[in-house]
Amino acid sequence: MTPLGSRLRGCSPPSAGQALPARRIAGPVAGGSPAFCNLPKVTGTSAAFGAYSRRGEPWRGLAALALAAVALLAACSRETPPRKAAASVPPAPLAGLSNAWAETEAFVNLGPKPSFSVEGAKAAEHIEGRLKAAGLEPVVDVFTDATPAGPRIFRNVTAELPGTTGLVVLIAHVDTKAGIATNFVGANDSGSGVGVLLALARCLRAEPSLPIGVLFAFVDGEECLVSYGPIDGLHGSRRLNARLEPRRQQIRGVLVLDMIGDRDLTVTIPRNATPQLLDLVFRAAHRYGVRNRFRLLEGFMTDDHVPFFDTGYPAIDLIDFEYGSAPGANDFWHTDKDTLDKLSPESLATVGAIVWDVIYSLPTSEVPAAVSRPAPRATPRRATVPRKTKPPIREPLRRPLQ
Numbered sequence: 001m002t003p004l005g006s007r008l009r010g011c012s013p014p015s016a017g018q019a020l021p022a023r024r025i026a027g028p029v030a031g032g033s034p035a036f037c038n039l040p041k042v043t044g045t046s047a048a049f050g051a052y053s054r055r056g057e058p059w060r061g062l063a064a065l066a067l068a069a070v071a072l073l074a075a076c077s078r079e080t081p082p083r084k085a086a087a088s089v090p091p092a093p094l095a096g097l098s099n100a101w102a103e104t105e106a107f108v109n110l111g112p113k114p115s116f117s118v119e120g121a122k123a124a125e126h127i128e129g130r131l132k133a134a135g136l137e138p139v140v141d142v143f144t145d146a147t148p149a150g151p152r153i154f155r156n157v158t159a160e161l162p163g164t165t166g167l168v169v170l171i172a173h174v175d176t177k178a179g180i181a182t183n184f185v186g187a188n189d190s191g192s193g194v195g196v197l198l199a200l201a202r203c204l205r206a207e208p209s210l211p212i213g214v215l216f217a218f219v220d221g222e223e224c225l226v227s228y229g230p231i232d233g234l235h236g237s238r239r240l241n242a243r244l245e246p247r248r249q250q251i252r253g254v255l256v257l258d259m260i261g262d263r264d265l266t267v268t269i270p271r272n273a274t275p276q277l278l279d280l281v282f283r284a285a286h287r288y289g290v291r292n293r294f295r296l297l298e299g300f301m302t303d304d305h306v307p308f309f310d311t312g313y314p315a316i317d318l319i320d321f322e323y324g325s326a327p328g329a330n331d332f333w334h335t336d337k338d339t340l341d342k343l344s345p346e347s348l349a350t351v352g353a354i355v356w357d358v359i360y361s362l363p364t365s366e367v368p369a370a371v372s373r374p375a376p377r378a379t380p381r382r383a384t385v386p387r388k389t390k391p392p393i394r395e396p397l398r399r400p401l402q
């Protein structure tokens, strides 16, 4: 366990020439999650993370952050049995990951970007440009897929960084849902995932070597037109799943980032997730003092991890499905209230740091490269547990991470 204060470092921010212009629930998972200590809700944790990425005030209050983190971790150590140390996991470049805010802002400011629209094509171009600016070599996969409205053209943008062994796939969807409002920009759904992936791409590109290959996938067509089904929704992730089949043995994990920018971050991980990945996420969250911001849902969820999970890949969906005006509410989701002012740089960088930690933990973890078990029964589409049947949250989050 490394004190948070010693984890502060950063990859190169974008140079002047590169400057930026300004789901679904349904049963339990084996394995369970580690019994971490009950962290105080706001004192140490929120204060610490609020210090690291306040825009325009770089790294102010780092001493306070380090002290808070040490005090927090010391408090944990009194209650938590020792865990296997992730000795080979380098500290996340929190300064570099704070670029996720600028990336998200620029992407969201492109406006609505429904699939198979001119705006959707421009969104793919934007991501291609940002990946090139970060020194990666993006590939645009233009493909036609059946939809309830007939065949339509979609665009996936991918870029890969080589590593010593295996491959981890990071996914965010590019499209915004059509038919909500003319001003629906999908800041959280899924501008947030795109921003964090772009920041991670730049940071990981700056690493001298990677222990595992990383495939960044910006997929199109996550949103359905009518109702999720074989020809509606998840178009980009189903396409990517099929294209990765020849590399199945390489893949150690598929992580989807969707709706992870909420100021009041509560990552509600659906149970259709691979237990080993879930364990890595919870351990990483614990190390960074934000375990209380991550929990397991009681149900399944349909998102871009489903094509992979259902065909036996280790997969997990990092999604905050409590995106609303009050703790536990989700009333900003798929409304024109899904705007940048509901997000925070701290939440984006927090999730970026957790993903960074998982990437470096994967090569030595016991996540199988491929699972020989048959695919699980079909996952119910969308939310199948009415909100009113959800159990009350034991410890409602009352303050945002700032």
Ligand SMILES: [Zn+2]
Residues within 6 Å of the ligand: 177, 189, 223, 334
């Ligand atoms: Zn959506």
